[in-house]
Amino acid sequence: MFSNEVEERRPAGFRARLTHQAARRWYPGALIGLVYQISVLAGLWTSDGSLAEKIITTFLLVLVYAGFLALPPLLWWEGERTRMLAIAGYFALTLLLIPSLGEITCWTWVYVACVIGMVVARPVLSTALIVALGAVQLVVFLLAGSFEDYWFIALVTVSIGIMMSAFARQIDALRKLRSAQGEIARLAVIEERSRFSRDMHDVLGHSLTVVTVKSELARRLVPVDPARAEAELADIERLTRSALADLRAAVAGYREMSISTELAAAQASLAAADITAHLPRNGEEVAPDLRELFGWVLREGVTNVIRHSGSRNCWVTVGSDALAIEDDGLGPAPVGSVPAAAAVRGSGLAG
Structure with missing residues (x-):
């Protein structure tokens, strides 16, 4: 997740970052984390407040939810200073909810903790910020006289924030490993x-x-x-x-080739053609007497995907005696859309 530490092309512009492969993987889990907010909105609109207050509060909550979804993908490719300023601004946005929601506003700080965990690269700093956020929640509950009712929110905030921080670091380590594997190949x-x-x-x-x-x-x-x-x-x-x-x-x-070397070559070729590759790490499970044959088949199949499918994703699965290549394309790629270096790879199954 911490792309300033991992060699990777930086997406140009907000739209590219928000539609990046890493962002698309982030959204499903993040949306699940927003489901329980339906009850918060329902409680808001059934309360005794004025219509104007409800509209303003709903608008602010929507901004908080949108920030939770968008900030991690937007900040993964930024430096630490920009990340910290964005987190501070996001926290300040949640404070605008205090006049209408009171101490219930602290529930939104769970999202702040998640954003901290996902974008702050240094583990010590990330943990310190999350723990400090939980401590502020406890102080708010003490001052509001609702400590016994809401103290667990601080526990939820800290535990989820630290969990997201650990999750982000695992993903970062995996991406570094894949980058190293690509460099080795x-x-x-x-x-x-x-x-x-x-x-x-x-x-x-x-x-x-x-x-x-x-x-x-x-x-x-x-x-x-x-x-x-x-x-x-x-x-x-x-x-x-x-x-x-x-x-x-x-x-x-x-x-002479093997399925393992061709998997590495396929990864590079698909990436050059802007096709997301879903490949096994190696072909060790393939029977030894089939590895060269599968290597030729994989090379030709990936070449056809690049040249003719117009797809965005390519899946390769291998077994001891089976090889499957799938894509989500609808037909030939537009003329000129595939780089020549990516398209020219082989000369058919004849080798």
Whole structure:
């Protein structure tokens, strides 16, 4: 959640942040946390207050609810100073409810504690703010003479806030792990390319050098010693055939693949095409004799998803003897919508 600590592209603009994948995962749980507020609104509108007071209070409550939903996604990519100012402003907004709700306003501080837990990166600071918020609630209840009725609200606030803080840190650790796995996969690809480059140099460098020298020698011998020139040409043919065989062997070894390496490549390709990937971490559960085959099938399937589906999500599931690729697309992607680097990946199941 603390994206300033995790290398990730920062969404540009409020809309991009509010519709980001991380935000979409936040909303369902947050909406569940707002369900019990229906009773608060019902109690407000059945109370004896004036209509104007009810409308103003409802408006302020809606702002508090909206802040609870929107602030975490908006603040995950901001620095600590901006986060703290936003939290202070959010807390100040809840204070405007005191004239109409009195000590019941403290219920809304549960949302403040949740926001603190979700966006404050430093664990000590986050815990201190949440505990301080609970302490302020207890003071309010003491001053209002309702301590015995509402003391548990402070306990709820602190426990939920700390729970959300721990939850956010777990998600942050998971994202760092995935980022590290992606970096490891990227470095593995770079290392493999370097290995292939070295192999090509070893395979072709010497042979082509000898072929060049012998070709020049044969050209010079043609007018003066045709028999020797013919022998040199025959030797050149032998060298080129040998080099071609070595090249084919090297390429065959380079093109050997497994389901695990292709899963890492699929993750990168789908991300480049702006498709959310839902992939298993590895293909260890696949039978060893099927891993290369599944690697080819996965490569071709993901290529087709990128080129033709127009989808936003791609799911890959693997078993010991089964591979499934699904997407939520409705047809071919618009022309030009897929980056060329993401679209060009393979040459069909023929390899």
